[in-house]
Amino acid sequence: MSEQVNKVTPEVLFYENGASWGWLLLGPFAGVGMAILQKTGGYGHDLWIPLVFLLLVSGFVAIQIKAARIHTSVELTAHTLRQGAETLQVDEIVAIYPEASGSEVPKWQSARALGELTGVPRGRTGIGLQLTGKRSAQAWARKHRRLREALEPLVAERTP
Known part of the structure; x- marks a missing residue:
């Protein structure tokens, strides 16, 4: 008799997916746009060119979306903080620096960004x-205040 192993998935406290698959609609829009250009330009109905544009644009956008979903996604559980492909144990976080305010740049903003990217991704805000x-x-x-709100109690309960 085999025992069934229950995999317990930790509760996700904060999640951002990095990119939306909705951008994939650019491919059909490009194909329709090319079909309209052909029709209004007097070139007739040749479906190959709109089809090629649909496939090319959809393919390139799909690659970019997949990369963004890997490298700019964020997931926080009670034990780990995943930023892109890097996972950090919450136990390693000693403190969270206050938000940057005013004209003076805080020292923590020159620290390395988590994840395998060279800096904080565009459209995102850093948390020291x-x-x-x-x-x-x-x-x-992106929603850095919500991440901060979810992270602060976890850090507070682990530090004296």
């Missing part, structure tokens, strides 16, 4: 983190 070993890093998200 003090890590174990006197290290600093930047978490980031």
